[in-house]
Amino acid sequence: MPFTLDHLIALLPLLVTSATAIVVMLAIAWKRNHTLTFVLSVIGLNLALLSLIPTLEVLPLQVTPLLAVDHFAAFYMALVLVATLACVTLSHAYLGEATVDSSTSEKKGYPGNREELYLLMLLSAAGGLVLVSAQHLAGLFIGLELLSVPVYGLVAYAFFNKRSLEAGIKYMVLSAAGSAFLLFGMALLYAESGSLGFAQIGASLAANGSGLLVQIGIGMMLVGLAFKLSLVPFHLWTPDVYEGAPAPVAAFLATASKVAVFAVLLRLYQISPAMAGGWLNELLTVIAIASILFGNLLALLQSNLKRLLGYSSIAHFGYLLIALVASKGLAVEAIGVYLATYVLTSLGAFGVITLMSTPYKGRDCDALYEYRGLFWRRPYLTAVLTVMMLSLAGIPLTAGFIGKFYVIAAGVQAQLWWLLGALVLGSAIAVFYYLRVVVTLFLSEPNLRRHDAPFNWGQRAGGIVLLLIALLAFALGVYPQPLLELVQQAGLAAF
């Protein structure tokens, strides 16, 4: 297969992102400058997003046996890039400038080196881009590791804080364990089918039937991926890591990282028919129901907003599994819409936490009581968080409702009544804790020491991004047609 210009164009987003990472690295080596690094990263990510336009012209195209860039990949690339862009912008606000407050002689902002955070995020985003276009187990593994390894560093970035460091180590150990499972599973699959390409594995297994080795292999791969997606019973790291990670990093973990992993899981499930066998469906059904119920029930007990979002993300990926199990009809579309709305909403929610903790002050502002009466101090920020909570709960007029509607539609179409029952039950439980957060925002103010977002948060880059996200979440809730059309075209291509 000759390598032509078209192939390069198809890979353009990945190439631009990687080039940005190198440029940023060189810039840091040349001269440490927070704003310069930030600007370079943002320019690079925007260029990567723009480069999707020429890429769309040449799709679908298989680039090397490892990667297949189709409209599906392009859609998820855009999602990963947008999420990274938002996280980078939020990080800039979060890290703040290293100035010394003249009145209290307190140091404001993040005390360590700021610049590497952008580098790690860019690298991780590049991993995400590889992952969403992987059509080969090797591609999957490379992408997944490139996605995860920088995140270890990101989670522990605020290493002066014990929790952050602890979370980083925890994530590293568990993630490595997950990767080990994944690798072992791949090896078993390869042993049985003699191939690593998704489609070839599927064809080989369809021809020869799946023996015990294959089933164990698929099971182990599922364990590995479920770790990354924090599905029950592999969810234990989630709340701790979400709590310990700096807020913008938690946002990245919840959005870009999970979206990419779910996209590759979806591709694997769709392209290798053997993956969609009967027993696997039943296993996924059990995992989905457990994730929905455990995630929501445990979220009820949380008084820390980041932990609450962590548990709620477990439940949300349980909802997504419903569409994955449905696997036909609307399913692929439903996942696309749900992930898009989920990314938007999570970015918004974590964005508010980020701005509340801006600039860095040692620990994030994530206890629920710190948000009490926020409406009277920062009404617009409260409005943003309210919209996000309602969107997570799936209430009409927000993007989350459209996502949930789609997932229910996919479930009804595939007649998955048990899963739908779990979804209804889970949503009823979820309403309780989302509303608790919302009503906290509007209660009367306590007389406690607190830290708040700076008064001019809305005029800075982070704040503007947040307001845009909130507007988009509202607009998509009222008129989702553009998103639906986009997702409808983002189908998987067969090679």
Place this chain on the structure above:
Amino acid sequence: MILPWLILIPFIGGLLCWLGERFGPLLPRWIALLTMLALFGLSLLLWLTADFSRAPAPGADPLWAYEFQVSWIERFGISVHLALDGLSVLMVTLTGLLGVLSVLCSWNEIKQRVGFFHLNLMWILGGVVGVFLAIDLFLFFFFWEMMLVPMYFLIALWGHSGSAGKTRITAATKFFIYTQASGLIMLVAILALVFVHFDQTGVLTFNYADLLKTELSAGTEYLLMLGFFIAFAVKFPVVPLHSWLPDAHAQAPTAGSVDLAGILLKTAAYGLMRFALPLFPDASAAFAPIAMGLGVFAIVYGALLSFAQTDIKRLIAYSSVSHMGFVLIAIYSGSQIALQGAVVQMLAHGLSAAALFILCGQLYERLHTRDLREMGGIWGRMPWLPALCLFFAAAALGLPGTGNFVGEFLILLGSFPAAPWITVLATSGLVLGSVYALIMIHRAFFGPARSDAALPGLAPRELGMVLLLAVLLILLGVYPQPVLDTSAASMQGVQQWLGTALDQLAQRGSL
């Protein structure tokens, strides 16, 4: 083009209220009042001018007095499809009227965050109007769920703190969870219906007129009907699913109670008549005995519990459960007279329950308690209010001359041929009704007075609101014909749907 404005006016008005708050608390109130007057005026105008002999009926595409449709989400064949017939115009007019009253009754009660309060109030009413007008099932569900959020805020932020363990936030959350969970079940049922229709015709649509033509197997029809019924039963409320109502009423501010009892409960009855019966006539016919049984149970149970309450707002809330039981019986009786009675009963109960809640609010502003044990002897301490309260209590127990009498009488008259025993049992609700209504009056206004100090009398605003409701209730009781004429065609359609199915069921049973 007039229908979308009925929905847009409250939404825009609500936003203006919020923005107007910065110019003092008075501006939002006036904006809200004008908004509601505009809504009320517009709905009256529609009522007076439109031709309500056009209403949906089986066998043909539904006819409407007014219709409005623009495409919304093409992917699913969803459109913003609004329509108005006799039933909806009555409900929208009631919404407008109670909207005006709920703004007026919170004029002095709500002192904090006035703008945000009116934003929520307006959006509830906008959502309710949307429910009454939407005939695209997605749009219907959209409004159905959407009105919950502002109602939640209304109870959670401006409600009264109750006794220990029963805070306003718990009450609001309970309300939200009940309605949200049951709403999702309805969404599943809606989607199942849509996909059955899709499998038959290859067209993905949420349009009422198209879905009416779906052919369902008996089992599927029954399940889907149950999905709809559960959602409506929670809002109705039908007895095993009612427990959110007294809590929500007790903790809600007056305006919230007025809207809740006056209109939100009516959305459920409306939903049954508009969607559940026409879409699933055969299953509804098979389900009718159970539904009527639940109705009777609600009547007796609601009345008994109402009698046992010491909190005056909970007492009225349980009486609502009892009164809505009559409506449930009427809807499933398959009789034109009973259905007409149900419409009158809905209007009359909307007016009388709203009036009672407004009076409770006024009492609360003066006594700072809702506990009947701490009242007593108020008759001698203030003019007007006790007498008016007596009038509305009498209306609630179905005194001839009030709209409630007409409604309950028509319901019993119409249901008797269809289900004599159920009707006989339901009649006991009238007797029990007089027991709890009179005990309320007795405990609150008679007996030894707690203190001899005179209570401040009613301001003209307060008196005007209640007198207006009293006059309307008497008008409805003495001359209900305009209302009956308006809803006749719509109710005839519903009757034909269910009546035919009931006949078929009876024939199959006799074979």
